[in-house]
Amino acid sequence: MQKIFLLILIISIAISGAGCDSSYATKKRITKEQDRIVTGKLKYDYDVMEKDLRALRRKYGEAISYTSIGKSVEGRELYAVKIGKGDQKLLVVGSVHAREWMTSYLLMNLLELYLEAGQEGKRVGAYNIRKMLQDATITFVPMLNPDGVDLVLNGVGDRDKASLMHMNENIEDFSRWKANIAGVDLNRQFNADWADTVSKEAPSFENYKGESYLDQPESQALAALAEQEDFDITAAYHLSGSVIFWYYHQEGANYRRDLRIARRIRWITGYKLVKEKDSDEVAAGFKDWFVKVYKRPGYTIEIGDKRYDEIVVEDISRFVRENRKVIPYLAKEAKKIK
Numbered sequence: 001m002q003k004i005f006l007l008i009l010i011i012s013i014a015i016s017g018a019g020c021d022s023s024y025a026t027k028k029r030i031t032k033e034q035d036r037i038v039t040g041k042l043k044y045d046y047d048v049m050e051k052d053l054r055a056l057r058r059k060y061g062e063a064i065s066y067t068s069i070g071k072s073v074e075g076r077e078l079y080a081v082k083i084g085k086g087d088q089k090l091l092v093v094g095s096v097h098a099r100e101w102m103t104s105y106l107l108m109n110l111l112e113l114y115l116e117a118g119q120e121g122k123r124v125g126a127y128n129i130r131k132m133l134q135d136a137t138i139t140f141v142p143m144l145n146p147d148g149v150d151l152v153l154n155g156v157g158d159r160d161k162a163s164l165m166h167m168n169e170n171i172e173d174f175s176r177w178k179a180n181i182a183g184v185d186l187n188r189q190f191n192a193d194w195a196d197t198v199s200k201e202a203p204s205f206e207n208y209k210g211e212s213y214l215d216q217p218e219s220q221a222l223a224a225l226a227e228q229e230d231f232d233i234t235a236a237y238h239l240s241g242s243v244i245f246w247y248y249h250q251e252g253a254n255y256r257r258d259l260r261i262a263r264r265i266r267w268i269t270g271y272k273l274v275k276e277k278d279s280d281e282v283a284a285g286f287k288d289w290f291v292k293v294y295k296r297p298g299y300t301i302e303i304g305d306k307r308y309d310e311i312v313v314e315d316i317s318r319f320v321r322e323n324r325k326v327i328p329y330l331a332k333e334a335k336k337i338k
C-alpha cells in the first residue's frame, strides 16, 4: 500500500514538473509578488508604513534612505524617503488629508517598484529607472498626516473623545476626517493668500485653516523641507476625483510650461485637468504656495473615481498602473527647470 502511494506521489510530481511555460511564468510571478515588501493590506497605517520602510532599507541598502523632517502633533515621525542620486529634485507627498491614506499606500508601492526596477535594470513603460535614479533625487513624504490617518484607520483609542466628537459634528464615525489631529486642514496652511482663504471658524474634521499659516508642525515641516531642498517639481497626491490641479495664477512661459506638463500627466494617468476657472482663486494649499513662491511646477493629483469611503485596497493595482510613469516623466522634465 505504501509503495502504491509512493508511486502515485512520484507520478504526480513528474506531471506537475512537466508543466507548460505559462504555469512556470505564473509561478515565477507569484513568487515575485510574495517577495514584495509593500503588499495588499486591509489598511495602510503609520505602523505598517514604518515597518515597510525598515524592510525596504534592509533589502535595498543605500539605494533608499529616510529621515524624519519633524514630528506630528502626537509625536509620530514625519518621514522623508529618498531614492536616486541625481541633480534633478522631485518631491512627492501623500496623506496630507487623513481619510486619503490610500495615497500613502500608493507612494510606498511606487517606491518599491522603482527600487526593484533600478536594481534589476528594468524599465517602467519606456522609462529607464536606473537612469532616472542617476539623474534625479526623488523625495517622498509618504504620510504627512500620520495622526489623522491613525484616527481614521484605528479609531479614537485613548484620545479625548469628547473633543474629537465636537470637531466631528458629534458623529462617532471618524472615517471622513481630513484634518490633522488638532482639527486643522493641512492643505489650507500655506502662505499663498492664506488670509483670504475660506475656512471654518474653529477646528474641525475638515476645512479649518488654523489661527495663522504654518501653525501646525506637519505643514511647517513640509514647508521647511521645500525651502531646504529647492525642488524642481512637486506633486501632492490626494483622493479622490481622478483629476489634476495645476493652476495658480501662472503667467507667460511658466503658464505654458506648467500646462504642458499637466497635459502630459493627464495623458499618462487618464485623469482630467481641472480648468483654470474651476481652480480655487485663493487656496493656501501646498501646491499653490510652491507655484507662487518658487515659480516652478506643482501639482495636486487626485486618484480614484469613487468616494473616499468606497475605495478599497484592491483598487491599488489600478492606481499604481495609472501613476507609475508620472514620477519618471517628471524627473525628465525637471532637467529643463533650473
Ligand SMILES: [Zn+2]
Residues within 6 Å of the ligand: 096, 097, 100, 238, 239
Ligand atoms: Zn485631499
